Amino acid sequence: MVKTNQFMELALDEARAAGERGEVPIGAVLVLDGAVIARAGNRTRELNDVTAHAEVLAIRMACEALDQERLTGADLYVTLEPCTMCAAAISFARIRRLYYGAEDPKGGGVDNGVRFYGQPTCHHAPEVYSGLNEVRAAEMLRGFFQGKRD
């Protein structure tokens, strides 16, 4: 197991913990000035909240902790390509860089689907880096859905 990036490792830890709670195993970590300011895994089932994706929870936690509405200069590490909702929330929060693991052709909104950051209705686009630990991120999701089918 190569540890390419400490923050993506933390995001994978959050994804694993989410899976153990019976949630879709996706994790997210927010970093500002080299320090983790929020980390979260999916909690849509626990919270009965379709918006409680890892990215949205991390953004809400960081904004609450910092007492500010925007996260200018912050970088987000997430194990799966953000969906359309999260892609827009990331833009609204003014996140600087987005690092994600596996691509999501069925539900992604960054490099698939609506490709939000290239749209004229997107008023801030983060720099995007994809494919970090994508194999492990994807395997975790595959294992989860396989387990549900069995």
Place this chain on the structure above:
Amino acid sequence: MVKTNQFMELALDEARAAGERGEVPIGAVLVLDGAVIARAGNRTRELNDVTAHAEVLAIRMACEALDQERLTGADLYVTLEPCTMCAAAISFARIRRLYYGAEDPKGGGVDNGVRFYGQPTCHHAPEVYSGLNEVRAAEMLRGFFQGKRD
């Protein structure tokens, strides 16, 4: 003043109240089986939460009140065309019908921008009805931004 629809009137009331709190004046009302199950206005500033749009707040409130993750059969009335984030959240919540007031060419994600409900990455699309009380909804927004510029 023509009152075309009682639920859109409530959404306009929520929008007005949001404006009075210094928030962008947008309001949303969720209706299930003829009864209001949630109503909210924008609270992004108050809550330091870029995801606290009226639609997202109403969805979260209704899911919490009903103790369920989805709102199958519910209808959403909102004064402005939902943004990309909210359009996706509405889809995730399995909302049946979306009624909105004014169009939003700069930030909308339903009939402008990403037109999410026509995308292959959208797995549930509500029926959409637009233009309800659009003049009053748009005037409220114009007045708000005019006031901020002055």
